[in-house]
Amino acid sequence: MTERSPSTIPDLSAAEMARLIRTGELSAREAVQSHFDQIDLINPAINAIIMQDREGAFEAAARADEMTASGGELPPLHGVPMTHKDTNNTKGMRTTQGSVVLKDFVPDEDDVVIARFREAGVISTGKSNVPEFAAGAHTFNDLFGITTNPFDPSLSAGGSSGGVAAALAARIQNLGDGSDIGGSLRIPASFCNVVGLRPSRGRIPMVGRNSWAWLGRTGPMAREVSDIALAMSVLAGPDSRSPLSISEGGEQFTQPLERDIRGLRIGWSKDFGLGIPVAPEVIAVLERAMAVFEELGAIVEEAAPDLSDADEVFSTTRAFDFSMLLSDFVTQHRDFVKPELQQNVELGEALTAADLTSAALARTRLERAMATFHERFDVFASPVAQLLPFDATQRFPTSINDVRFDNYLGWLRSVTMISAADVPAISVPAGFSEAGLPVGLQLSMPHGKDFDLLQVAFAFEQSTHFALTKPTMLTSPERRDEGKRFQESATVRGFFDEE
Numbered sequence: 165m166t167e168r169s170p171s172t173i174p175d176l177s178a179a180e181m182a183r184l185i186r187t188g189e190l191s192a193r194e195a196v197q198s199h200f201d202q203i204d205l206i207n208p209a210i211n212a213i214i215m216q217d218r219e220g221a222f223e224a225a226a227r228a229d230e231m232t233a234s235g236g237e238l239p240p241l242h243g244v245p246m247t248h249k250d251t252n253n254t255k256g257m258r259t260t261q262g263s264v265v266l267k268d269f270v271p272d273e274d275d276v277v278i279a280r281f282r283e284a285g286v287i288s289t290g291k292s293n294v295p296e297f298a299a300g301a302h303t304f305n306d307l308f309g310i311t312t313n314p315f316d317p318s319l320s321a322g323g324s325s326g327g328v329a330a331a332l333a334a335r336i337q338n339l340g341d342g343s344d345i346g347g348s349l350r351i352p353a354s355f356c357n358v359v360g361l362r363p364s365r366g367r368i369p370m371v372g373r374n375s376w377a378w379l380g381r382t383g384p385m386a387r388e389v390s391d392i393a394l395a396m397s398v399l400a401g402p403d404s405r406s407p408l409s410i411s412e413g414g415e416q417f418t419q420p421l422e423r424d425i426r427g428l429r430i431g432w433s434k435d436f437g438l439g440i441p442v443a444p445e446v447i448a449v450l451e452r453a454m455a456v457f458e459e460l461g462a463i464v465e466e467a468a469p470d471l472s473d474a475d476e477v478f479s480t481t482r483a484f485d486f487s488m489l490l491s492d493f494v495t496q497h498r499d500f501v502k503p504e505l506q507q508n509v510e511l512g513e514a515l516t517a518a519d520l521t522s523a524a525l526a527r528t529r530l531e532r533a534m535a536t537f538h539e540r541f542d543v544f545a546s547p548v549a550q551l552l553p554f555d556a557t558q559r560f561p562t563s564i565n566d567v568r569f570d571n572y573l574g575w576l577r578s579v580t581m582i583s584a585a586d587v588p589a590i591s592v593p594a595g596f597s598e599a600g601l602p603v604g605l606q607l608s609m610p611h612g613k614d615f616d617l618l619q620v621a622f623a624f625e626q627s628t629h630f631a632l633t634k635p636t637m638l639t640s641p642e643r644r645d646e647g648k649r650f651q652e653s654a655t656v657r658g659f660f661d662e663e
Contacts, residue, residue, distance in 0.1 A: 173198035174335035178244050178391040181338060182285070185232065185243035192228035192243030196221050196287060199245040202336045209317050209637060209647025212330035213247050214308040215258055216290035221245060224287045239285035240398055246337050249328050250291040251298045252278050252382065257288065262296040262305035265497045276369055276403055277341045277382040284398035286339075292327030297490060298343060299505045301351045301576055302560055303327055304656045306502075312556045313355060314635035315601055317647030319553040322352030328385050329356035333635055339391050345380045345482060347548075347579025353385060353591035354548035354604025357631055359621070360385045361392050364588045364611050368399045369406035374488055378408060379481045379583060387631050389592065389622040393417045396614065416615045423619040426461030430454070431541035437468030440577050441564040443551040449603040450547055453594040456627050457545075469537035469544060473526035474581035479573075480515065480523035481584070487512020504572050527584070534585050538610050543620055548591040548604035550578045557654050582606065588614045592621045593630035602630075
């Protein structure tokens, strides 16, 4: 267990930073300066932040300090600096999607998640790195290079929200926006020892070309569950442009997170009931985590929902979504698009009416299986990542426990199946391997129970405080130099060229 100590500015939670700025004990300009100082110190070793607007950020900080001095009502995240995931559109600031084709694209409006963060007082300072069009759970692209892990700068930070997760772990910021189709909030959270929430469908509305798309989500990342709740209090709520919106606002997320979990029924599975390969080091950490829940009075049993339909639901829905959104783009710019993205679109273009019918029926069976499971259990607990952070020069893991994968999603079934199940899920820091690498625990509950899920994660967090463990890079110049050398020389291996 780790005890709390007095915080420097980079260590502050978003809630505490906003409180200090509101009371005048900390100025927004000081917060922004500390944010950029941390980028200067750490970012050359991990390449998490790929664009900065220092002039605009300090101008916004000055306005925030004037608002503080005026004595008027201040928004919940007043003066808190934040970079944004480069797949989320930011008005007036480049949004490249990690694509060389879009290297100069500047949106004329914010995505919903960005607009709501700004309305809540966030100071936008720049963008964080992503894999091209968020396709993949390792963050690299031909435009900005590789983002690596603050706990070991030769390893992956995960993806697609890898830049956000690495920035949080490196104390560059305390809160961030991410997105998640097949684990893009949860995998990097697990790899970087932070928290990532994939909310319920419609909890944070998504407005786009297909207003009925349900698989993808936007959501917050932070170092503390309480900051996730704070973010949800300003991000949740309906949008008339999104027919899938949940009508409730974010008020419930301002309620106390403390909850007695004695008697909570947790079904825990290390292999999802399907023999999915998970590295022994990951299982060892998570078995200790489940013992923590038992010490807190929860009832833990080995059990899993019937997820046998999840692979079909995920693969078909994802292929359809990628084809709808990117088919024309890939056709026009094939020479500048990575092979994984081309594969996704081609799979979508090849779908037949029979495929879509089969997937719709499979989704119905899967939803019924989840409902049956939750008649007996309140929570499903499982691994987030099936392995520890891997070599950052590798495009993606090709095997676990001698089980080989035939595509780049094979190592992600631990998260893609939960995506297909259409339930809210969170990755919470659960401990470390013998080599000191982070491991996350995945918790999920039925659709709509986002706040209950945060309460369960909070109870675990308050009993362990694993997220307080900092990367040695923060205090070790030698470790930072190691990361800089890696960034100067490393390239991602051409897996597809080798096949």
